[in-house]
Amino acid sequence: MKVVEVKEQVRLPLSKCMELVLSGLRFRLFRAAITVIIIALAVAFLMTMLSESLVTRNVAAAIEVQTYPRELLREWVSRLSMPITDARLSRDLARIAAGTPRWKEFAAWGSLTDAQLDELQRIAAEQRKYLAYFARIDEGTRSMLVGRARGLEILPALQDPAKFREFADKHPHAAQKIESVDEFRRFLSEWQRTVPLRQAIQSGHESALKALRPLLVGAAEPATAASRPVADRAAADVREFLAAMSDADHQALLRQGFQMSAEEKTLLREQALLNLHADRIVNSLDEKKGVVRNRLAKELDEKPSDVTGQMLLDFVRSSDGARWLLNLTENTEEITPLRLSEDRIREVARHSGEMASLRDVEASVAEGSSDDDADNLLGFSTRTLWLIVVSFLVCTVGIVNAMLMSVTERFREIATMKCLGATDRFIMINFILESCMQGVAGGVIGAALGFLLGVLRSGAKYGFLAIQNLPVAQMFTVAGASLVAGVILSALAAMYPAWVAARLAPMEAMRIE
Amino acid sequence: MTETPQSVAETAPDAPRPGERPVIIRTLHLKKEYQMGTVTTQALRGIDVEIYRGEFISVLGPSGSGKSTFFNMIGGLDSPSGGRVFIDEVDVAQLNAVELAFLRCRKIGYIFQTYNLVQYMTCLENVTVPMAFAGVPAEETQDRGMKLLDLVGLAERWFHKPIEMSGGQQQRTAIARSMANNPSILLCDEPTGNLDLKTGAEIHAILHRLNKERGVTVICATHDHRLISLSDRILWIRDGQVERIANRSDVTVETGTIGGEENE
Numbered sequence: 001m002k003v004v005e006v007k008e009q010v011r012l013p014l015s016k017c018m019e020l021v022l023s024g025l026r027f028r029l030f031r032a033a034i035t036v037i038i039i040a041l042a043v044a045f046l047m048t049m050l051s052e053s054l055v056t057r058n059v060a061a062a063i064e065v066q067t068y069p070r071e072l073l074r075e076w077v078s079r080l081s082m083p084i085t086d087a088r089l090s091r092d093l094a095r096i097a098a099g100t101p102r103w104k105e106f107a108a109w110g111s112l113t114d115a116q117l118d119e120l121q122r123i124a125a126e127q128r129k130y131l132a133y134f135a136r137i138d139e140g141t142r143s144m145l146v147g148r149a150r151g152l153e154i155l156p157a158l159q160d161p162a163k164f165r166e167f168a169d170k171h172p173h174a175a176q177k178i179e180s181v182d183e184f185r186r187f188l189s190e191w192q193r194t195v196p197l198r199q200a201i202q203s204g205h206e207s208a209l210k211a212l213r214p215l216l217v218g219a220a221e222p223a224t225a226a227s228r229p230v231a232d233r234a235a236a237d238v239r240e241f242l243a244a245m246s247d248a249d250h251q252a253l254l255r256q257g258f259q260m261s262a263e264e265k266t267l268l269r270e271q272a273l274l275n276l277h278a279d280r281i282v283n284s285l286d287e288k289k290g291v292v293r294n295r296l297a298k299e300l301d302e303k304p305s306d307v308t309g310q311m312l313l314d315f316v317r318s319s320d321g322a323r324w325l326l327n328l329t330e331n332t333e334e335i336t337p338l339r340l341s342e343d344r345i346r347e348v349a350r351h352s353g354e355m356a357s358l359r360d361v362e363a364s365v366a367e368g369s370s371d372d373d374a375d376n377l378l379g380f381s382t383r384t385l386w387l388i389v390v391s392f393l394v395c396t397v398g399i400v401n402a403m404l405m406s407v408t409e410r411f412r413e414i415a416t417m418k419c420l421g422a423t424d425r426f427i428m429i430n431f432i433l434e435s436c437m438q439g440v441a442g443g444v445i446g447a448a449l450g451f452l453l454g455v456l457r458s459g460a461k462y463g464f465l466a467i468q469n470l471p472v473a474q475m476f477t478v479a480g481a482s483l484v485a486g487v488i489l490s491a492l493a494a495m496y497p498a499w500v501a502a503r504l505a506p507m508e509a510m511r512i513e
Numbered sequence: 514m515t516e517t518p519q520s521v522a523e524t525a526p527d528a529p530r531p532g533e534r535p536v537i538i539r540t541l542h543l544k545k546e547y548q549m550g551t552v553t554t555q556a557l558r559g560i561d562v563e564i565y566r567g568e569f570i571s572v573l574g575p576s577g578s579g580k581s582t583f584f585n586m587i588g589g590l591d592s593p594s595g596g597r598v599f600i601d602e603v604d605v606a607q608l609n610a611v612e613l614a615f616l617r618c619r620k621i622g623y624i625f626q627t628y629n630l631v632q633y634m635t636c637l638e639n640v641t642v643p644m645a646f647a648g649v650p651a652e653e654t655q656d657r658g659m660k661l662l663d664l665v666g667l668a669e670r671w672f673h674k675p676i677e678m679s680g681g682q683q684q685r686t687a688i689a690r691s692m693a694n695n696p697s698i699l700l701c702d703e704p705t706g707n708l709d710l711k712t713g714a715e716i717h718a719i720l721h722r723l724n725k726e727r728g729v730t731v732i733c734a735t736h737d738h739r740l741i742s743l744s745d746r747i748l749w750i751r752d753g754q755v756e757r758i759a760n761r762s763d764v765t766v767e768t769g770t771i772g773g774e775e776n777e
Contacts, residue, residue, distance in 0.1 A: 008611045008612060417631075417642070420646060421614050421619070424610055507590040509629055510584070510590075
């Protein structure tokens with residue numbers, strides 16, 4: 001009698017499994033297509049979110065570059081037209097670093113040493129932290145702790161020992177607490193001690209402005225100045241001064257402690273001139289009973305009251321429009337001539353048009369990244385992350401369901417395979433492989449779809465800027481990541497159905513329905 | 514674990530005595546219970562059967578008799594609750610899942626009433642599946658598959674999908690598939706149950722030929738008297754027990770009665 005040997009069953013190579021799965025998938029094309037669509041949707045959603053956030057980040061960076069001259073002008077106009085407020089000083093102090101222009105300015109105005117500025121800087125940073133705490137706690141608790149004081153008023157209010165004792169007594173009952181009351185007490189006394197230093201900076205700045213007054217005041221054209229509210233007149237004066245700034249003016253600024261580099265000076269002059277000329281064009285609208293406004297309304301087929309400055313600027317972007325305005329202003333009695341060339345009018349109009357479109361985009365960029373603290377993983381807000389997770393969960397359930405159906409409807413086939421010598425491992429690999437292939441197909445379709453959607457959506461939001469600043473290389477990386485996510489998801493989702501299939505008893509093959 | 518040779522002496526308590534026919538399947542007090550909710554059903558109540566190498570045996574029994582359970586046990590598809598099953602002197606209960614797969618792949622060929630061909634594969638691909646499972650190189654499987662199809666008279670239809678074939682052709686393909694790894698046992702569960710008389714006869718002829726020419730042990734669960742009349746022995750199972758075993762020559766006179774009983 002021969003000795004019977006039973007060995008372990010042969011392990012099939014992956015290529016054979018692949019071949020079997022592929023022919024199976026071709027047979028059940030409709031089911032497979034639906035699963036692929038489910039995966040594609042989830043991947044597309046992820047990809048859209050990723051690419052949009054990428055584009056938004058790039059657009060934001062591009063906007064910052066493009067709007068730099070405008071922001072610079074705004075900054076200098078406020079610095080030269082009004083005293084430094086406490087809030088502003090605190091903000092600037094918290095941000096300065098040794099050797100920067102602002103540091104030098106503060107040192108000059110307040111006659112401060114580097115050590116003193118260092119201390120001010122540290123205190124300003126601490127102040128920000130504590131004020132953020134007071135801003136965070138609810139209204140009721142805040143009233144209980146510091147009475148009616150809000151924001152910066154809180155710090156002087158708590159200098160009173162009685163008030164502080166009251167605060168320290170009640171503070172433990174607040175829901176959110178300061179790390180250490182003793183630390184806060186130390187901060188308060190340091191803050192109080194450095195008040196004179198901060199005042200020195202502010203008064204130094206004021207006397208610098210006073211010394212510059214002959215240069216600044218009255219620089220604006222009477223016509224321009226007269227049309228503006230009194231509060232804006234100083235700003236208009238400063239803008240006029242900056243637009244016409246000579247080397248001597250620049251030297252005078254430097255002598256008063258203002259730190260303005262040569263490049264900044266050039267940029268500021270250009271920007272201020274652009275602003276002034278734009279103002280001059282817009283102001284022509286309402287001169288002498290609004291002749292220009294009425295004529296433009298007729299051209300544009302609008303009501304005169306609906307015509308805005310931006311409409312006029314848009315209108316004069318074409319050479320015909322610019323010539324039209326020039327003719328009108330020069331040939332109408334009593335209208336101040338623009339004293340601008342046709343090309344200059346068009347340039348100013350083009351620039352202000354660009355800035356206007358940037359303003360819209362800026363608003364949507366700010367909207368896209370509104371919550372400061374939620375700007376965490378991959379630049380997604382918590383809400384977006386949550387949406388992505390939910391979409392993937394839904395997708396997982398979809399795949400599990402589809403695969404379970406696939407297992408149930410193939411009970412007989414699986415059982416027969418087991419009768420023919422298939423191992424549990426083979427069955428399991430078969431199903432996971434099937435799901436992975438669907439994952440690859442769905443991932444590729446989804447990534448392409450998501451890419452397209454993301455570009456279209458950000459194109460709609462940011463316009464031409466989005467297309468100009470398309471981070472193509474990064475987008476491909478992100479597409480690859482989405483694809484991998486899709487495949488991993490499908491493989492994970494197939495685990496349970498594959499396990500069910502692998503455990504199926506081979507005798508199911510005998511069953512007759 | 515990869516190699517667990519089991520010798521006759523180790524596993525089979527009573528090796529065949531000289532002069533007796535070699536036994537290929539032996540069951541000892543085979544029992545099977547199914548738990549259905551709180552009720553325990555006894556499908557097999559102790560079956561002792563010896564099936565000889567190279568014989569053609571038919572298994573008869575009304576539905577619910579335990580016939581299918583008995584089939585699953587001797588086919589290595591299910592494990593007994595009590596007693597033992599030896600297939601080719603190997604105790605099936607001793608095998609792990611992977612070794613059982615090995616056994617099913619090479620020792621036993623299965624033929625089902627519903628053919629159970631894989632729908633998305635061609636005739637030839639269906640036949641070569643078990644060979645792939647046995648690790649036969651791809652080129653060799655094609656040749657062997659074609660030879661087997663030739664044996665069942667389907668060589669010209671090797672590229673057809675099951676859906677393009679008649680029931681008889683599908684069952685012939687299934688027989689070719691069951692013979693893929695030269696098994697010593699063919700386990701047929703109502704092989705002609707879904708076929709008309711003429712195509713059934715073709716299947717009978719093929720099974721008979723395999724039994725006689727190749728010495729394959731054929732075990733058939735069937736109600737088809739013509740198939741029963743081809744067998745060497747007949748085994749009746751009723752209420753989970755062996756009611757009767759008889760040589761076909763002893764029951765020829767009774768075939769009419771069997772038919773009468775079955776057709777009630």
